[in-house]
Amino acid sequence: MAAMQAGKRRARFSITPYLFISPWALGFLFFTLGPLVFSLTMSFYDWPVVGERTFVGLDNYRTMLMDDPMFWESLGITSRFALIYVPFNIVLSFLLALLLHHARFGVGFFRTAFYLPSVISGVALVMIWNWIYSSEYGLLNYMLSFAGIGPVNWLGDKNLAVVAIIVASLWGLGGTMLILLTGLKGIPRELYEAATVSGVPGWAQMLFITLPMLGPMLVFTFITSIIAAFQQLTIALLLTKGGPQNATYFFAMYIYDNAFKFYEMGYAAAGSWIMFLIVLALSMLVMRWSAAWSYYEGELKSKDGGHDA
Amino acid sequence: MHNAFKRTAGALLALALASSAAFAEQVLRFATWDSDESLAIQQAIAKKFEEAHPGVKVQVEAYGGDGYDQKLAAGFGAGNPPDVMYMWNFPQYHSSLMPLDDLIAKDAAALDIKDIPEGLLNASRIDGKTYGMPAGFTTHVIFYNKDMFAKAGVEEPKEGWTWDDLRAKAAKFRNEADKTYGFAVDAKPDPFDFEQFLWSNGTKYISDDGKTLDGYMNSKEAAEVLDMFGAMAKNQEAATVNVGEVTSASALFKGGKIAMLEGAMWNKSGIDESGVKYGVAYLPAFKGKPVQSAISISAMSIAKDAKEPDLAWEFVKFYTSPEAIAMRKNDLPVRTSVAESQGMTKDPVYKPFFDVLAVSNKERPAFLKNLKWAQIQENLALAIEAAITEQGNAQAHLDEAVKRSQRFLK
Amino acid sequence: MRKLFIHSALTFLAVLFILPFYWTFLSAVKSTAELYQFPPVFWPAEWHFENFLTSWNKLPFNTFLWNSTVVVVLSTIGQLISSSLVAFGFARFRFPGRDALFILLLATMMIPWDVKMIPLYMEFNYLGWINTLKPLIVPSWFADAFFVFMLRQFIMTIPLEIDEAARMDGASSFDIFWRIHLPLMTPALILVGTFHFMNAWNDYLGPLIFLNDQSKYTLTLGLALFKDPHDIDITAVASITTLLCVPPLVLFFFAQRYIMEGAVGSAVKG
Numbered sequence: 001m002a003a004m005q006a007g008k009r010r011a012r013f014s015i016t017p018y019l020f021i022s023p024w025a026l027g028f029l030f031f032t033l034g035p036l037v038f039s040l041t042m043s044f045y046d047w048p049v050v051g052e053r054t055f056v057g058l059d060n061y062r063t064m065l066m067d068d069p070m071f072w073e074s075l076g077i078t079s080r081f082a083l084i085y086v087p088f089n090i091v092l093s094f095l096l097a098l099l100l101h102h103a104r105f106g107v108g109f110f111r112t113a114f115y116l117p118s119v120i121s122g123v124a125l126v127m128i129w130n131w132i133y134s135s136e137y138g139l140l141n142y143m144l145s146f147a148g149i150g151p152v153n154w155l156g157d158k159n160l161a162v163v164a165i166i167v168a169s170l171w172g173l174g175g176t177m178l179i180l181l182t183g184l185k186g187i188p189r190e191l192y193e194a195a196t197v198s199g200v201p202g203w204a205q206m207l208f209i210t211l212p213m214l215g216p217m218l219v220f221t222f223i224t225s226i227i228a229a230f231q232q233l234t235i236a237l238l239l240t241k242g243g244p245q246n247a248t249y250f251f252a253m254y255i256y257d258n259a260f261k262f263y264e265m266g267y268a269a270a271g272s273w274i275m276f277l278i279v280l281a282l283s284m285l286v287m288r289w290s291a292a293w294s295y296y297e298g299e300l301k302s303k304d305g306g307h308d309a
Numbered sequence: 310m311h312n313a314f315k316r317t318a319g320a321l322l323a324l325a326l327a328s329s330a331a332f333a334e335q336v337l338r339f340a341t342w343d344s345d346e347s348l349a350i351q352q353a354i355a356k357k358f359e360e361a362h363p364g365v366k367v368q369v370e371a372y373g374g375d376g377y378d379q380k381l382a383a384g385f386g387a388g389n390p391p392d393v394m395y396m397w398n399f400p401q402y403h404s405s406l407m408p409l410d411d412l413i414a415k416d417a418a419a420l421d422i423k424d425i426p427e428g429l430l431n432a433s434r435i436d437g438k439t440y441g442m443p444a445g446f447t448t449h450v451i452f453y454n455k456d457m458f459a460k461a462g463v464e465e466p467k468e469g470w471t472w473d474d475l476r477a478k479a480a481k482f483r484n485e486a487d488k489t490y491g492f493a494v495d496a497k498p499d500p501f502d503f504e505q506f507l508w509s510n511g512t513k514y515i516s517d518d519g520k521t522l523d524g525y526m527n528s529k530e531a532a533e534v535l536d537m538f539g540a541m542a543k544n545q546e547a548a549t550v551n552v553g554e555v556t557s558a559s560a561l562f563k564g565g566k567i568a569m570l571e572g573a574m575w576n577k578s579g580i581d582e583s584g585v586k587y588g589v590a591y592l593p594a595f596k597g598k599p600v601q602s603a604i605s606i607s608a609m610s611i612a613k614d615a616k617e618p619d620l621a622w623e624f625v626k627f628y629t630s631p632e633a634i635a636m637r638k639n640d641l642p643v644r645t646s647v648a649e650s651q652g653m654t655k656d657p658v659y660k661p662f663f664d665v666l667a668v669s670n671k672e673r674p675a676f677l678k679n680l681k682w683a684q685i686q687e688n689l690a691l692a693i694e695a696a697i698t699e700q701g702n703a704q705a706h707l708d709e710a711v712k713r714s715q716r717f718l719k
Numbered sequence: 720m721r722k723l724f725i726h727s728a729l730t731f732l733a734v735l736f737i738l739p740f741y742w743t744f745l746s747a748v749k750s751t752a753e754l755y756q757f758p759p760v761f762w763p764a765e766w767h768f769e770n771f772l773t774s775w776n777k778l779p780f781n782t783f784l785w786n787s788t789v790v791v792v793l794s795t796i797g798q799l800i801s802s803s804l805v806a807f808g809f810a811r812f813r814f815p816g817r818d819a820l821f822i823l824l825l826a827t828m829m830i831p832w833d834v835k836m837i838p839l840y841m842e843f844n845y846l847g848w849i850n851t852l853k854p855l856i857v858p859s860w861f862a863d864a865f866f867v868f869m870l871r872q873f874i875m876t877i878p879l880e881i882d883e884a885a886r887m888d889g890a891s892s893f894d895i896f897w898r899i900h901l902p903l904m905t906p907a908l909i910l911v912g913t914f915h916f917m918n919a920w921n922d923y924l925g926p927l928i929f930l931n932d933q934s935k936y937t938l939t940l941g942l943a944l945f946k947d948p949h950d951i952d953i954t955a956v957a958s959i960t961t962l963l964c965v966p967p968l969v970l971f972f973f974a975q976r977y978i979m980e981g982a983v984g985s986a987v988k989g
Contacts, residue, residue, distance in 0.1 A: 016892045017817070020808025023801035024824060027861020032827050035838030042837075049382045050405035067716060070687075096732070102725055111975045112968065113733040116740050119917060119967045124942075124960035127746070127953065128739040131759075134556055136488050136548065137566075139742075142758055156552040156698065171736070175914065179869065182910055182978055186876055216872035224865065227829050241497060244552050245695050252831065259833050260379045262683045263401050265386065272834035279829040284822070338931065344944045345777070345952055370931045371944055376923075383928050387841040389849060391931070557951070564754065579952075583751050 039269045047266035060270035071271070073246065074254040077162070081250065082229035085166050089225045090218070093176035100177075101184045111181075115174035126238035129168050133239075158247040161240050165248055168235050169228075176221050183217035184210070219290040223283045230279050251275060337620055340370040340384075340391035342377040343607075346578055347639040354633045358624055365620065388614075392621045396441050396610035399433055400680050407611040408438040412622050420626065424644045428670035432677070433608045441608030442629045445640035447574035448602040448669060449505060450661045451475070451590040457482060457489075457568040466569075466590035472537060475569065475593045479546040482568045492547040492569045493558035494538045496697040500686045501603060501674055502573075503693065506534045508601040508672045509594060514689065519678030522714055526689060527707035533595075535696040535703035543700035552698050573605065574640045574662070591661045601672060602665040607640060641666075681717035688713045740964070746957035747771065754953060774945075774958035782934055783941040790855045790937060791919045797860030798915045799908055805862040806870030807896045811882065828864040832924060840928060854929040855922070855937075859915070866911045873907040874900060906978045913974050917967055938963055 018025075043061070046054045064071045100110055120128070132139045133154040141151045154164045187210065195205050211218070233252040236242060242249035255275065259268035341351050348371050355367035370391055372380040378398075384390040385405055396402060413420060422430075425443060433441030451466060458465050463481050466474070479491025500514075507513055512530035515522055525531070541547040548567060550558045562570040563583035570576065571592075580587055594600045609628050611621045627633055634642045635651070641662055642648045653659040676682040692710035696703035746754060748767050753760045809821055843854045877900065885895050901908075926937045942959050945952040 014812075014814070017808050017812035017814040020812070020892075020896070021805045021820065023860065024805040024862035024864070024867060025820070027801075027858060028823070028827065031839065031842075031858050031861065032830070032835070034842060035835040036830065038838035038841075039834040048401070049385050050402055069713070099725055099729055099732075102721075103729055104722060104726075106726075106729075108972060108976055110729050110733055112972050113736050115971055115975075116736055116964075116968070119921075119964050119971070120740065120743070120960060124743060124956060127951075127956060128743060130556060131742060132739065137556060137759075139738075139759060153552075156549075171739075178910060178975075178978075182873075182906060183876070185906075186873070213876070216875050220868060220872045223825070223868075224828070230829075231831055241551075243497060243694055244698060245691060255831060255833050257687070260382055261687075262681075263382065265382075265837065268833060272831045275831055276826075276829055276834070280826050283825060283829065287825075340931075344946065345955075348944060368932050371933060372927065375946075376927045376943065380927055383837055383840045386837045387844050389840075389844045560951075560953070563751065564756075565752075 040273060042266050043270035043273055045266040047264070047269070049263045049265060053266075056266070060267045061274075064267070064270055064274070070246075070249070070254055074249050074251045077247070077249060078230060078232070078251040081162065081166065081232065082226060085169055085229045085232075086222070086225045088166070088170055089173055089176055089228075090221055092170060093173045093221065094180050094218075096173070096177045097181040097184055100181055111178075114177055117171045118174040125168075125235065129164075129235070129239050133164055155240055156244050158244055161244055161247050165232075165236055165239065168239065169232065176225065179217055179221055180214065183214045187213045215290070219286065222286050222290070226282050226286070227279055230275060335365045335617060335620060336368055337365060337393065337617060337624055338368045338370055338391040339624065340372060340377075340381065340394040341607075342372065342395050343639075344371065350637055350639060354628065354636050357633065357636075358627050361627070362620075362623070367624065385612075390612040392615040392617060393609060393611055393624055395444075395607050396433070397606070397608065398676070399435050399440050399610075400677060400682070402610075403435045403438075403440050405613050406440045407613050407615065407618065407621075408440060409442065409611070409622075409625075410439050413439065413442075416626060420629070424646050425629070426643070426645065426666065426670075428604060428666065429606055429643050431670070431673070432604065432606050433610070435677070441606075441610040442625050443606045443608050443643040444628050444634070445637045446604055446606045446643055446666075447640050448604055448662045448665045449502065449571065449573050449592055450602075450665070451592060452562060452570040452572050452576065452580060452587050453590060454562065454565065454568050455586045455588050457565065461568070463568075465588060466593075468591055470590070470593050471596050472593045473596065476541060476544075476546050479541070479569060480544065483545050488566060490545065490548040490561075490567045492541065492571075493550050493561055493567045494542050494547040494697055495550050495558055496552035496694045497690065498551075498693065500689050500693070501676065502605070503603075504672075504675060505592070505601060505603040505669075507531050509592070509598060510534050511595075511598050513672055514675040515678055515682075515685075517673070517678065519675075519682075520718060522685070522711045522718065526714075527704065527711045529704075532703040532707055535693060535707070536701055539697050539700040539703065542697055549697065552694065575605075578639055589658050589661050592665055599668060600665060602669045603674070604666065604669055606643075679717070684717050685714040743957050744961050746953055747774075747961050749954075751954070770954055771958045771962060774955040775962065777955060778941050778944060779933065780938070780941055780959070783936050783938045786852060786935060787920060787937040787939075790852050791916055793856045794859035794919050795912055795915050797856070798863060798866060799912055801860055801862035802866035802870055802911060803901065803904060803908060804896070805867045806874055807900055809867065810871045810874035811895075811900075812892075824864045824867060828868070836924075836928060843929060849929060850931040850935055852930075852935065855919070855925050859919075863915070866915065870904065870907055870911060873904060877903055909974050909978050913967075913971055913978075916970060920963075920967055 044055060044057060046056050046059075096114060100107060100114075103110060131137075135141060135151050135153045135156060138154070140154065144152065152160065154160050191209050191213070192205055195209060200208070231252050232250050233256060236248045236250050237253060237256070240248045242253055251271075252275070255268050255271040258264045258271060339351075339355060341348065343351050348369075351371075352369050355369050359365055359367055377395075381390070381394065381402075385402065390405065396406065399406070413422060429443040429446055430439065433439055433443070453466060455465070461481055463478050466478070475492065482489055482491035504514055507530065510530045510533060512525060512528045514526050514531075516525055538547075542549045548558075548561060550556060550561070558567065558570055559572060559576045559579060561567045562572075562576075563580055563585060565585060592600050592602055609625045611618065611625060615621045629643065631644055631647050634644050634647050641659070642651070642653070648654050648659075648663060654663050676686070679685065688710040692703075692706035695706045699706075745761070745763065747770055749760065749763045750765055750767060753763050809817065809824070839854070840849070843849055846853075848854050848857075881899060881903075882895055885899055890898070921939060922937070923939045923943065926940045927943075930936055930940065938959075942956065942963065945955040945959070
């Protein structure tokens with residue numbers, strides 16, 4: 001069985017795989033590598049938008065790590081956000097996908113409804129959430145007032161503001177949900193039928209069929225959620241502008257401000273590189289860890305065979 | 310099916326390429342931060358210029374929304390800035406802008422520079438050189454809702470009123486049931502505009518040499534200002550916006566939820582459209598002290614390596630000509646002659662704007678004094694927000710802001 | 720019982736997800752007075768449907784629509800072709816440097832936009848592409864990492880035996896990709912197409928940085944012109960937002976059936 005695995009099939013060198021990946025490789029050379037090297041260079045300079053550029057070596061990194069309280073504060077805020085957002089995003093998307101998977105009528109309507117928020121973007125998002133969270137005129141407090149709950153200052157309270165942003169971000173989970181739903185639909189029905197015949201209970205089917213089969217998609221959503229969490233900017237920028245009192249001052253906003261408010265391009269580039277390395281390290285960790293539990297098709301086959309025999 | 314698809318794609322591609330073909334005529338790029346109606350005005354002025362200069366196309370580039378600074382940074386950073394642009398951030402950009410003094414001197418007669426108040430020219434001077442020509446400006450005033458005043462039986466603001474007067478009036482509008490207030494306090498004001506309150510109370514953010522914050526930003530007078538706004542929020546004389554209440558103060562005013570709005574020309578067209586019957590009042594004073602307003606100026610600058618420097622200067626001159634200035638309805642005319650010939654200095658709606666301009670040339674805004682002001686301002690903004698949200702304790706927050714900003718003073 | 724639970728849960732959630740959209744629509748058609756009324760008005764006294772037309776005509780939105788259409792159509796086609804090729808390459812071959820390259824590919828997803836913005840601008844400026852739609856279209860023809868990653872994960876769930884059988888019949892790698900995988904991937908490709916469509920349609924930063932002239936603007940840039948730091952034209956923003964949502968929603972409504980049914984179909988056949 002092992003001989004069937006993709007790799008072993010082609011022992012000798014072939015140009016074919018490189019042709020397949022060439023569009024990406026060329027794009028990488030043209031549109032990514034250059035800018036990346038350039039920004040790394042920038043991060044070693046005192047680089048204003050216009051005027052004199054001076055080489056400062058590692059000074060930008062040193063200042064950021066040693067002298068700039070905002071670096072650590074914003075990094076802390078982003079980490080806490082990611083810690084809550086990532087699991088919620090995946091679990092809720094998965095639950096929603098499951099619900100949809102088992103729904104019998106109006107499925108198209110529901111799918112579209114859940115995806116709806118992902119279609120709205122930019123300026124409009126801000127208006128919508130302003131209206132919901134506003135403490136005096138907002139919909140949420142209006143609803144709560146019927147339950148006798150007094151006006152809550154959602155965006156004005158340091159702790160609640162982060163929650164408010166997490167909820168607003170989760171509202172856009174339609175994309176993740178879709179990816180998982182597509183994954184669910186792709187799991188062969190026969191597996192469940194066979195399991196049901198053999199008397200495997202529902203929870204065990206979930207644990208031993210659904211989750212492993214969904215493995216690659218779960219890894220994908222895990223990693224992209226981490227990336228999204230760290231690059232989170234738009235909602236906070238528009239909704240709270242980092243407030244109240246910097247409680248939602250995300251790391252991405254810190255970089256953004258350095259670049260476009262303070263015009264410290266080199267310093268901002270250094271910040272971006274730190275973010276890049278953190279996210280990269282986290283993703284590698286997820287990949288390594290997932291290799292332990294996620295079954296890819298190749299492995300799955302041999303395991304399956306074992307069961308049937 | 311397949312072929313039809315291919316053909317459509319081909320046609321689209323061809324069109325995309327064709328639309329990028331260059332123009333044969335002279336193109337002048339002009340970048341503005343205006344949007345909506347103000348933008349339409351800019352385009353109308355540009356059109357007028359094109360009519361007078363056959364073969365010239367003015368490409369009005371509107372970097373709308375909040376994208377202006379980012380877009381300009383990309384343009385300058387990559388060495389491809391617009392030829393002519395609106396500019397406010399002279400300290401950051403002046404080394405890539407064209408000094409205009411020689412040009413102004415050359416065209417002195419036609420320009421009639423004396424017609425433009427000195428206070429408006431000052432904001433675009435760095436180290437004694439002029440980098441921008443004012444095209445429009447605004448000062449700050451109080452808008453008030455005449456119907457709400459009449460209904461509540463409150464006397465309308467009078468010349469020479471003070472913040473105490475404003476607070477006394479504001480208290481009478483508070484109604485919990487329909488959520489109305491007398492005024493709105495912004496927890497996240499633009500610090501540039503906010504400095505006017507410090508000026509009016511006899512202090513400023515930073516010393517004139519740009520080297521000292523201690524004793525300025527955290528002075529007793531500065532704390533007084535913040536404590537006053539904090540107290541207004543606490544006593545419900547004012548709604549607090551931008552903290553929990555993201556709805557802007559101008560939106561509340563337009564919706565008839567607040568009776569008075571501290572604002573500027575950029576609020577006026579929206580208020581006109583909303584149909585609220587309003588009056589305009591002079592900024593209130595701190596008891597016994599002279600009022601000074603922040604002045605926001607749309608200044609026109611030319612990039613140092615503009616491809617058509619002469620044409621660019623022609624355009625800037627046209628923009629500051631009485632003809633063009635008279636077309637600007639969304640800000641105020643920078644030429645005294647235009648203001649007077651249109652009767653604006655007498656019109657009760659416009660008069661307070663001009664009255665306060667006449668007394669607002671004593672202080673220079675902080676960002677012109679220190680190159681790292683943007684960073685310092687972050688700490689200041691935090692202190693303002695904290696003081697207003699906590700409704701007091703301003704001194705401690707300002708002290709903290711000064712402390713956190715020391716590293717930018719070196 | 721179970722069905723009832725599922726559907727009530729779905730309905731409740733759907734209302735939560737739709738309500739804000741409904742409000743956007745309401746804001747577009749309400750009178751100014753009702754816009755700020757409290758308690759909120761859920762059924763306006765007068766419906767100002769003419770607001771849609773007025774807002775659309777405030778700026779040259781026909782031009783913006785055309786530009787957006789060109790960008791979205793051309794870049795989506797490129798994205799589909801390039802991403803599927805690359806994904807197949809990574810999913811079905813073992814070759815020297817594959818894992819390193821794949822990690823590199825993943826890494827490119829994590830690069831913050833701020834890092835690339837100015838260098839990219841300089842590059843496109845050098846190529847003379849600034850103020851054309853090319854910077855918004857051409858990069859899509861070079862496979863986006865997110866979609867490659869997504870498609871690769873999909874391909875990995877397709878049984879290898881299918882490839883083996885075809886190969887024994889003498890099919891080349893490209894045949895296998897073209898005749899077998901592409902049809903099997905259709906649901907995933909439609910998903911990629913939908914996602915990319917949405918990204919390109921809603922992209923704001925790209926057009927903001929690379930386009931100068933209003934005649935080149937896309938819809939999102941036009942929308943942003945209703946807002947400046949001091950004021951926002953709520954009626955106009957709400958009207959245009961509502962209109963902007965329609966094409967992606969219609970597209971999605973039709974695509975999603977196909978995504979799902981296609982997925983089931985492929986599994987059964989597989």
